[in-house]
Amino acid sequence: MNTTAQGQRHERILVIEDDPGVGETVRLLLSSAAYQVELVSQGVEGLLRAVSGDFDLLVTDLRLPDQDGLSIIRGVREAGIDLPMILMTSFSSIDTAIEALRSGAIDYIIKPFSNDDFRHAVERALAERRVRRENVLLKRSLKKVTGTNKIIGKSTGVQHVHALIARVAPSDASILIHGESGTGKELVAQAIHYASPRAEGPFVPINCGAIPADLLESELFGHVKGAYTGAVTASEGLLREAHGGTMFLDEISELAPALQVKLLRVIQEKQVRPLGSKHVYRTDVRFLAASNRDLKQAMEDNTFRADLYYRLNVININVPPLRERGDDVDILARHFVEHHSRRLGKRITGMSDELRHFLHKYRWPGNVRELENLIERAVILADSEILTSKDFNDTSAVEAKAKPADEFSGDALSRSLSIEKYIEEFVRRYQHAHSDSELATMLGIGRKALWVRRNRWGLKRSGSRAQRAPAASV
Numbered sequence: 001m002n003t004t005a006q007g008q009r010h011e012r013i014l015v016i017e018d019d020p021g022v023g024e025t026v027r028l029l030l031s032s033a034a035y036q037v038e039l040v041s042q043g044v045e046g047l048l049r050a051v052s053g054d055f056d057l058l059v060t061d062l063r064l065p066d067q068d069g070l071s072i073i074r075g076v077r078e079a080g081i082d083l084p085m086i087l088m089t090s091f092s093s094i095d096t097a098i099e100a101l102r103s104g105a106i107d108y109i110i111k112p113f114s115n116d117d118f119r120h121a122v123e124r125a126l127a128e129r130r131v132r133r134e135n136v137l138l139k140r141s142l143k144k145v146t147g148t149n150k151i152i153g154k155s156t157g158v159q160h161v162h163a164l165i166a167r168v169a170p171s172d173a174s175i176l177i178h179g180e181s182g183t184g185k186e187l188v189a190q191a192i193h194y195a196s197p198r199a200e201g202p203f204v205p206i207n208c209g210a211i212p213a214d215l216l217e218s219e220l221f222g223h224v225k226g227a228y229t230g231a232v233t234a235s236e237g238l239l240r241e242a243h244g245g246t247m248f249l250d251e252i253s254e255l256a257p258a259l260q261v262k263l264l265r266v267i268q269e270k271q272v273r274p275l276g277s278k279h280v281y282r283t284d285v286r287f288l289a290a291s292n293r294d295l296k297q298a299m300e301d302n303t304f305r306a307d308l309y310y311r312l313n314v315i316n317i318n319v320p321p322l323r324e325r326g327d328d329v330d331i332l333a334r335h336f337v338e339h340h341s342r343r344l345g346k347r348i349t350g351m352s353d354e355l356r357h358f359l360h361k362y363r364w365p366g367n368v369r370e371l372e373n374l375i376e377r378a379v380i381l382a383d384s385e386i387l388t389s390k391d392f393n394d395t396s397a398v399e400a401k402a403k404p405a406d407e408f409s410g411d412a413l414s415r416s417l418s419i420e421k422y423i424e425e426f427v428r429r430y431q432h433a434h435s436d437s438e439l440a441t442m443l444g445i446g447r448k449a450l451w452v453r454r455n456r457w458g459l460k461r462s463g464s465r466a467q468r469a470p471a472a473s474v
Contacts, residue, residue, distance in 0.1 A: 011126050012036045016046035016060040016072065017088070022111070026059065029115055030122065043067030051079040051279050057125055062089035062096070070103050077104040078225045079279065080236030084125040088113075151187050152335055153328035157320030161188060164317050169195035174267070174312045176252075177290040179319030182369030185290040186250060188319055193246040198286055201245030204238050209254035217259055218275055227276025239272045242285045252289040252312065253298055257305070264308045287312060322364040322371065329359050332368060336375035337387065348379055351387045354423075354449065358389065389423075424457055431459060 013030055017023035018041045030037045038055075040046045043064040050058050050072070058076065062069040073085050087100040090111040097108045106128065107121050151158060168175060169192045177185045186205060193203045211219060218228070222237025239247065249255070255263065266272050267287060271280045289312045298304035322329060333351065341348040351359075364370055378391040427439060427450070436454075440447045 011056040012038070012054065013057045013059060013122070014046065014050055014055045015039045016043060016058070016064065016069070017041065018061065018064050022061075022088075026118070029118060033119060033122075035122075041065075043069070043072055047072050047075045048279070050076050050083065051081055052281065054282075055083060056129060057122065058083055058085040059122070060085065060087060062087055062091065062100075070099060073100065073103040073105050078234040079277070080222055080224075080234040080240075080274070082236075084129050086121055086125060151184060151191060152332055153325055154331065155320070155325040155328045157325055158328060161317060161319060164315075165191050165195060168192065168315050168317075170197065172286050173314040174287045174289070175315045175317060176295070176309075176313040177288065177317045177319060179290070179292060180321045180367055181292050182367035183319040183321055184368050185292075185319055186248065188317060189246070189248040189288045189290065192288060193248075193286075196246070196286070198245050202242055203246050203248065204242040205248040205250060206238055207250045209251035213256040213259065216256075217262070220259070221262065221272055222274035222277075224274055224276040227274070231276070235274070237272065237274055239266060239283055239285060240274075240281055243283050244285075246286045246288060249287065249289040251291060253291045253293040253295055253304060255304075257303075260305045260308050264305065264311060267308075267311050322367040329364070329371070330356060332371055333359055333375060336372045337379060340376045340379040344379060346379060346382065347385055348382055348387060349385045352389070355387055355389050355392070423453065427454065427457075427459060 013035050015023065015026050015030070015037060017026060017039065020041075023039050023041065027037050027039050038049065040049060041064075043060075043066050046058075046060060046064075047067070049055075058072075060069040060072050064072075069087050069089070073087065076083055076085065085105045086107045086109060087105045088109045088111060089096065100108050106125055109118060109121055151161065153159075165188065175189075175192065177188050179185045179188075189205070190203060193199065206216075206219065208216065218231075218235065218237070220238055222235045222240060223231050225231060225234045249263075266283065266285075270283055270285075272283050273280045295304055295309055295313075299306050299309055322332075333356070337348055337351065340346075359371075366373075374392065375387075378387050382391045431439065431454075436447050436450055440450045
């Protein structure tokens, strides 16, 4: 049974019954089984308590002085409350039973009932609720175990992020995560959540820039049925769904000014009011936010509220771009090759030196997300166990601006290039200033590979340089 150390169950049961004798009997039955019971006699009062309280079960009579039990059941469902409900009545009919179940009740009890029958009905309803909750927790635990919160890399910048996560996760402070698109800001947020005391609670992410403002308000705050055109059912909203856990607001800079005000109120008051509702609900949520824009500049431009910025920016974490992470490119590339090879059932054992060199020289404007996408496409199209530049050329994958290291920069090399085109233009530009051996070393390829390409492209060296250039090995 789900009990505390003192022997009291966690489950709280709300009973709505206007007959004092029946109400007291039900209260004693449930209390003797160590449930926490709250008894009310009016339908309107009971509905208000059901939607604003924190109950595990509702038991209501069908006939009440001011409202019938079916209306209460519908009201709870329309408010978006996940609460099992049992209907009691002295008026037995098939139609009533069907209507109760259709309205959202999970059981139907006829008065007078035996004590055992009543207790069994309550236990079944609560057991079903526990199973649902345990399934949710199991899914979250499995997600945690599978490593979705891993941040791969050994660079100084990544190690600094790891250290910050370990220090800030145990607190409940709001955190603002900065970083370019594709750097892994959501992975940082997940790592904070799963290392925190809220790890067993929900992690609820939302991209504030991906949803139109008029729909985003409903997504965040929820709505009652009929709150606006198209609201055919009630929704509790993501802020209430995140109760007891963590809310991750990605691209927070895209939040409309009116929603910034409402979000600030939720953070300050820890309460949320769904659209069209008169009820306010308590919400216990830790807020993590992320942006790839400079929010200080947004404040100066009057597009982001200063009070919301300071509420969210209790702690700041900067996620470094991939171009500043050195050998992490190779570590990540190997990881993605292994992951997608295993997922796709292909045998890819590694990458050519030429390809690895190019991956290091490429500037990665799309960061880790871009690297994974390119590796996945290359694995899909690869026809050998070693990935080469050909696998990337076939996918037209490396078609962003291939800006090389500073010593190789220039107009000709800053255009959109594939790996092979990059090598060709590099050789054309620098072949008269460097020997074949030097060019091959710079490009990370063998001299024979360079010689084969030179012949294919019909490139000739100048006489003086060609005379002292070492012959290509065969």
